[in-house]
Amino acid sequence: MTHAAEPLPAAVLQALTHFDTPTICNALEIVAPSRRLNGYTVKPLVCPFPNLPPIVGYARTATIRATSASELPAAEQRARRSAYYEYVGTGAGPRISVIQDLDGASVGYGAFWGEVNSAVHKALGCRGVITDGSIRDIPQWAPDFQALAGSVGPSHAYVHVTAFGEPVNVAGMTVRSGDLIHADRHGAVVIPFEHAAQLPAAVDLCSRREEVILKVARSRDFTLERLKEALTRSAEIH
Template sequence: MTHSSEALSAAVLEALGGYDTPTICNAMEIVAPERRLIGYTTKPLVCPFPDLPAIVGYARTATIRSVVASGLPAAEQAARRIAYYDYVGTGPGPRISVIQDIDGADVGYGAFWGEVQSAVHKALGCVGVVTDGSIRDIPQWAEGFQALAGSLGPSHAYVHAESFGGEVRVAGMTVRSGDLIHADQHGAVVIPLDIAAKLPDAAELCGRRETPILDIARSTSFSLEKLKAALKQASEIH
């Protein structure tokens, strides 16, 4: 497993958190156009808390299974759980848990996430979870802890962590331990560390380009000619 070798300044993380995830994706199309088709979730995820602000943090990755019980002795299972929590709770923060359910056709059969895990991970310095597995206990969920999940479900079945700290793929997004993640109700995206500081300015540029188009589209004096003029104006903003 790897941790992020470099941590961004708090100011950069705060600036990134001021934008929704679609805007970050727009900004990345300017700064890193080669990533236009990669690095973000492409399959729908359930977000029980759509009003929470965007979260930004370093990935803590794991894989889970629930349709079969762990074959490890109880003592070894307990030791693995402690090692997992040690991994989640150390390194640059804030952190985001990214968990892949590897049960294939039975993905989401049992929920790893609920009242207990959301509270524990929040206490360990995580600000949310992105998983293609299921979650439960929504009314008892840790306050302010964001969640994007493949489904909602009532039982945890035989759920257990199979591995942690490796590469995972969740809803079409490939994530490595330590990757910088931006997520909100729309989905999540991996932000390469070397371009992260450039994204706020690019996001502002996107906003400036959209403003004349939105202004005329929302105007009571809208006309096709005015829209054409606004599109031209937008194209000239750099």
């Protein structure tokens, strides 16, 4: 299992919650240009709570299956689940659960997430979940616990944790245990630790560049020539 050696200052994480995830992706393009094509979700996910604010936290990773029962004896399976919960509830916080469903073409067949696990994970210090599997019990979901999921479904089938603490891939985003995650209704992105503190300044730069263009685009006096001028001025802002 991989964990961050040193958690980032709480003020850095708090500052990142002030921006939506697309804005964070824009800022990463400035401070880490190589991240333009990777490190974020690229497939659509369901967000039943789109009005919740962005969440930021350290990843707790796991894999699940639901189309077949666990091959472990019941006592061992309970022990694995207890160990998983201990893993989720320890280490630097806040935390975000990131779970990959291994059921292939039947991904989402059974929901690991619902009333119980949303409440348990919230109590363990998680801010939300990102999964390509399914979720259920939307009306009974833990309050203020964000969810991005591959689908919504009614049953948990044979869902069980197969492993935890290892790298996972959810909706095209590769995540290691302990990675810093930013997520909202749009999706999620992994933030490299070395760039986290630089992002607010990069967001400000993006905003100043965009404002020049938006001011013209929203003006009653909009013309193509004014737009071209605005694009030139925007590119000159550093």
